[in-house]
Amino acid sequence: MKKYRILFLLLFSLLFFACGSHKAKPKTLRIAVSKAVPEKSYRYYRRWLKYGDSTVEIFDMYHLGLDSALKMLANCDALLLTGGEDIEARRYGLEDTAHWCAAPNLRRDSIEFALIAEAYQRRMPIMGICRGHQLINAYFGGTLYFDIPKELGTSVVHRCARADTCFHAVRIVDSSLLFRICGVRKGRVNSAHHQGVRNLAPGFLSNATSGDALIESISIADSLYPFLLGVQWHPERLNYDENPLSGKIAKYFLKKARAFAKK
Numbered sequence: 001m002k003k004y005r006i007l008f009l010l011l012f013s014l015l016f017f018a019c020g021s022h023k024a025k026p027k028t029l030r031i032a033v034s035k036a037v038p039e040k041s042y043r044y045y046r047r048w049l050k051y052g053d054s055t056v057e058i059f060d061m062y063h064l065g066l067d068s069a070l071k072m073l074a075n076c077d078a079l080l081l082t083g084g085e086d087i088e089a090r091r092y093g094l095e096d097t098a099h100w101c102a103a104p105n106l107r108r109d110s111i112e113f114a115l116i117a118e119a120y121q122r123r124m125p126i127m128g129i130c131r132g133h134q135l136i137n138a139y140f141g142g143t144l145y146f147d148i149p150k151e152l153g154t155s156v157v158h159r160c161a162r163a164d165t166c167f168h169a170v171r172i173v174d175s176s177l178l179f180r181i182c183g184v185r186k187g188r189v190n191s192a193h194h195q196g197v198r199n200l201a202p203g204f205l206s207n208a209t210s211g212d213a214l215i216e217s218i219s220i221a222d223s224l225y226p227f228l229l230g231v232q233w234h235p236e237r238l239n240y241d242e243n244p245l246s247g248k249i250a251k252y253f254l255k256k257a258r259a260f261a262k263k
Helices: 002-020 039-052 066-073 106-121 131-139 177-182 247-262
Strands: 030-033 057-060 078-081 126-129 167-172 186-190 204-210 215-220 228-231
Touching: 030 039, 030 066, 030 247, 039 057, 039 247, 066 106, 078 106, 078 131, 078 247, 106 126, 106 131, 126 131, 131 215, 131 228, 167 177, 167 215, 177 204, 177 215, 177 228, 177 247, 204 228, 228 247
Parallel strands: 030 057, 030 078, 078 126, 126 228
Antiparallel strands: 167 186, 167 204, 204 215, 215 228
């Protein structure tokens, strides 16, 4: 009788642990990234997203055809617009001034404008970093400084010879989306750009400014839209845990992506 009791306890233990080991895993978050390769240049975005949610699966949109990219986006939970080349001046109402700087990437502009349009129609969370922040403003009808040193001045240095040595202070607007996410009224960010938001797009709010009054973050004014935020700095290259203007943004963005996925 004692043998049967021991055997019963062993079988019960095996069943208990087997059932416990099959707990449902969190659903993988599928994040469309406007440009995610080459790895050498864009690996920081991948790390930043993984920090925000370890389940993230990244889909590079740039190296797909436009139709394929839009179909892929339809199966994703959020859109991240990454940094990169200048945006064509005609996209924000200026004549072609390419002689000032390097020529823009017209193909990338077209793909990313189409991705914003589709994501916005689907009411999908959208996040823009550096170029992506500027692109959001341009898409929704705002304008940009074509070249900050020429048009705004150099009281704040926004781009250095070495990107990892350029830092400056930002002041965050009370009650803004960025303040609600990060919980700070001021911070220190990295900087690697010569273009920036000039006139804010209709229906958007300024979240933060630098010492020369350049708009460093924007968000949509529509409180019913799930999430639409742009930041001029590179949170993916800051210390995720120590800088409140880095890791907290990743986690909040992906929290909104998960809410969208559940819908």
